[in-house]
Amino acid sequence: MNILAKTRKITGENSIVTMEKVMIGGVKQSIMIRGENRDNPVLLMVHGGPGQSEIYLSHMLNGPLEKHFTIVNWDQRGAAKSYSMDVKPEHMTLAQLHADGEEVIQYVRNKLNKPQEKFYLHGHSFGTILGMLMAKKYPEYFHAYIGTAQVVGLLDNLITSYDWTMKKAKELGNQKAIDELEQIGRPPFNNFSKGLWKYSVWLAKFGGKMYNSQGTEIFKGIFSAPEYSLLDKLKFFRGSFFSVKHLHQELLQTNLKEIVTSIDIPVYFFLGKHDYSAPHALAHEYFQLLKAPSKELIWFEKSGHMPQFEESSRYVEELSNITKRQ
Template sequence: MTHHHESGHRNFAGVTLLCRVTALTLLLLSTGCIHTVPFKDAAGRVIPGSIAAMETVSIGGVEQSIWFRGVSRHNPALILLHGGPGASESALFRHYNADLEQHFLVVYWEQRGAGRSYHADIPPESMTIDQFVQDLDEVVDLVRRRFGKDKVVLLGQSWGTVLGALYASRYPEKVAVYVGVAQMADTPQARRLSYAFALSEAQKRKNAKALSELQEIGPPPYASVDDVLTVGTWVERFGGMFHGNLSTSKLIWAALGTDEANLVDLVKFGQGNRFSLEQLEDEISQLNLSKRHRSFEVPVFFLLGRYDRHVPAVLAERYFKTIRAPCKRLVWFEHSAHNPPFEEPEAFNRVLIETVRPLTTGTGTCAE
C-alpha cells in the first residue's frame, strides 16, 4: 500500500511540476520580448528598402511607442490613429490588415496615455484634444522628415477620427487623404441614439439585467465614465459594436497572437484606456465636429459600418453630406458595425489599396 501511495504521490508531484513548468512557459511566451519581423524575399534575405521597426520616441515631452512597417519606404505613408481614447489597436491592424504594408509605409502610433505610451507619470492636464493634435503634428513631421514625404495619409478609427478630422482641416498642406472609419460627429446626439438603441433592444429581448442597469443610469448626459462603459457594454452585446461573430475577447486573442503584443500590452491597454477615458471625458462628451468642421482642402473618405450603434453611422452619414472637399466619398460596409477593418478586413484593405492609394499619386478619383 505504501509503495502505491508513494508512486501516486510521485505521479501527482510530477503532474504538479509539469503544470508549473507549462504555466511558466506560457507566461514567458506571453510576456517575452516583443518584436516585429522583417520583410524577406523567397531566399530569406531582408528586402532592400523595406522597414520593420518598433521604436520609442519623445513626442510632446512624453515617451511614445511607434512602429514603422512597409515593404518599401517609397510607398505612401499611412498613419493609423487608433480609437478609444486610449485603445491601442496596433496589434489588431497588424493581424487583420497586414496587406496594407505591401502598398503603404504603415505607421502604427500608440497615442499618449495608450498602450506602451501609457506611463503613470503622464500629467493628467496634458490629456487634451489640442495636445493630441500637437502630438500628431510631431508624428507627421517625423514621418515626412525621415522618409522624405511631402504629405501623409491619415486613417482615423472612432476616437482617432477626431484627431484626423481636426488635423486635416488645420494642416491640409501635410495631408494627402483623410480617411475616417466609424467617424465621430456629434457626441451628445450619438450618446442619445446609442442609449435609445440599447434600451429598445433590452425591452425587445426582455433582458431584465440590461433594463435594470440602463434605467438606473438613465439617458445621457452621463454622471461618470462607468455609466458610459456600461451603456457601451450593452450596445456591444446587442450587436451595435460587432455585427458578425467577432467579439472583444476574439480581438484580444488576435492581438496576443501577433509578434508585437503580449500580456504586458493587455495590462497597459486596460490602464491606458481607463486613464484616457477619464481625462478626456469632459471634452469628448461635448464634442460636435459636424458643427464647425465642414470644410476640407483634402480628399475625405468615410468608411462606415452599416450596423454601427456605438458611434451611430447615421450621424456620420449626415455629417458627410454637409462636408465640402475637393473630393469626398462614403463607403458602406454592409456586414460591419463599429469595426470594419476587423469585421471585413479584405474589403477594407481593398478600399485603401485600390481607391485611397491612387489619390496620393494623382492617378485616382473619388468617384463611385
Template sequence: MGVLPKKVDFIIPADTGINKIEKLLIGGVEQSILIQGENKNHPVLLFLHGGPSMPLPGLSCRGRDYVLATNTKELVKHFVVVFWDQRGTGKSYHSSIPRETMRLTQFISDAVELVDYLRAGFNTEKLFLAGHSWGSVLGLHLVKDYPEKFFSYVGLSQIVSWVENDRLSLQWVKEEAKRRGNKKAMQELDAVGQPPFLESFEQWGVLRRWQARFNSMFFSDEQTKSPGMGRLAKIMLQSPDYSLKDIYHSLYKGFKLVYHMPFIDDLSNFNFRESGLKLTVPITFIHGRHDVHVVGSQVEDYYNRLEAPYGKQLIWVENSSHAFHPDDASVIEKVLIEEKNRGGACHRPKFVESNNTDIL
C-alpha cells in the same frame, strides 16, 4: 517577447523595406510607433487607432494582416504604414504620465508632432491619413486644421459628435433592453438621463456598460460570424512585440488613466457638424452597415452637409458593426490602396461625390 507567439502573416523584405519600432519623445512623453513597408520610398500612411486605450491597429500588429480596422498584407506593398500606440496605452503607457495631460487638445498636439516627424523623416510634404472611431476624432481635427499636411483622409466608423452619438446609442440600447426583457437595464438606462453625461464617471459609464453587455461593437447573423473580442485579444497575445504588461496597460491601466471627467468633458465639446462643414482634402467615410456603437445616421447626415471641393465618398460595408469583419477590412484595405493610386489630393478630380456600398 510575446505571450502566445504565432507565425506572422507577412514578412517585410529586409533589403528594400522598413520594419521597425521607434520610441519618440512626443509631447514630453516617450511614445512608440511601428513602421512597416516593402519599399521605404513609398508614400506614408498614418493610421490612428480607436479607444482611447484600444491600440488596434498598433504596435501589437507587426506582421499581422487583419488588425480590426483594416487588413495590412497588401497595404504594406503600397505604403509605408505607421501604427502608433497613443499616449497612455500599450507601449506608450507610463505610470509617470500626468493625468491632466490626457486631454483632447494634447492628443491632437501629439498627433501633429508625429505627423511632422514623419514628414521630415520621409522627406515628404504630405501623408495619407486614416482613423478609426476615437482615432477618427483626431483625424478630422487634423485635416480640418492642417489640410496642407495630408493627401487625403479616410474616416472609419467616423464620430461626428460624441454627444449626438450617445443620444442615438442610448435609443438603441433602450430598445435592445426592451427586446431582451432586461428590466435592470431598462431601469438603469431610464434613470441615467440624457447626454451629455457630465455629472459623474458613474453616470457616463452606464451607457458604455450596457453597450458592452449587448455586444454593440460586433455583428453576427446566420451568414456572418463576428470576429469578437476573442480575436482582437489574440492579436495582442500573439504579437512578437507585446507582453502581458503591455496588454494590461492597454485594456486596464490606460483606460483608467484617460477616462477622467475633464477628458469626458472634452468629448462633449466638439461637433463637426458645426465646426467642420468644409474640408479641403479628399474625404472618404467607411461605415459598418450594422454599427450601433457609432451610429451610421450621424455620419450620413454629416456627409450630406459636408462641403468637400476635392471630393467625398461614403461607403457602407455589409458585414460589420463597429469592429470590422475581416471581409470588410479587406474592402477598407482596397479603398486605401485606391486612394494612393489616385494620388490623393494631387490627382483626384474636384467635385467627385459618391455614396456607394460596393465601389471596387
C-alpha cells in the same frame, strides 16, 4: 501569451520595420512603422478609444495593407506603450494630441528621409475626431482623410447608441439589460466610466458593435499581439481608463458639425451599415453637410464598427484604390 515584445519581420530589400519610443510633446511615445516597400504611400493610423491603441491589431489586420502602404501606428500619449507616469492629466487635451500628431509626422518624414512626404490620414472611432481636427489644421501634410466608423460628437453618438440599445433590450424583453441601462442613466450617464462600460457590454451583445459577432476576437488580439510585452498589455488597460477619465469631459463638448464644417483635402468615410457604436446615421448626416474638394461615402453592408476586420478584403481594396484617385 508572450512576456517580451517581439518584432515581426518583413522580407524585402526596401522593406521597413521599426518600433521606437520617441520624445513627442515632451513625453516618450511609441511609433511603429511597417511596410514591404518604403516607397509606398505613407498611411498614418490614428487610433480610437480614447486611449485604445491599435498596434495590438496590426498582426491581425495590417498584413495585406503592408503591400500597398508604409503604415504608421502611433500610440497616443497616455495609451498603451505611451502610457507612463510622465503623462500629466492636464496635458490630456485634443489640442495637445493633434500637436503631438504633427511631431509624429515630422519624425516619420525624417525616418524615411522624405522631408516633403504627404501622408494618407486614417482615423478610426475616436480617432476620427482627432483625425478630422488634424486634417483641418494641417491639410498641407495630407493627400486625403479616411474616417472609418466616423464619430461626429461624443454626446450625440452616445445618446443615439444608448437609445438603440435600450430599444433592443425592450424588443427582446431582456429585463436585466433594461434595469442596468436605466440604472446608469442616459448619457452622459450618472457615472461616466461605469455607464460607458455597462452600456457597451449590452450594445455588443445586441449586435450594435460588430455584425454577427460580439467582438471577442478583437478583444483577444490584445493578448496575442507580439508587439506587446506583458507590461504593455497591462498598460493598455491602464492607459485606456486614464485617457477616458481625462479626455471625456472635453469630448462631450466637442462636435465636428460645429467646429469642422469644411476641409481642404479629399474626404472618405468608411461606414458599417450595422454600426451603432458610432451610429452610421449621424456620420451620414455629417458627411452630407461637410464641404471638401471631393468626398465619397463607402458603405460596408456586412460590418458594424470595424469594417477593417469584418470585411477586411474589401477594406484593403477600397483603401488602396484611394491612392489611385489622387
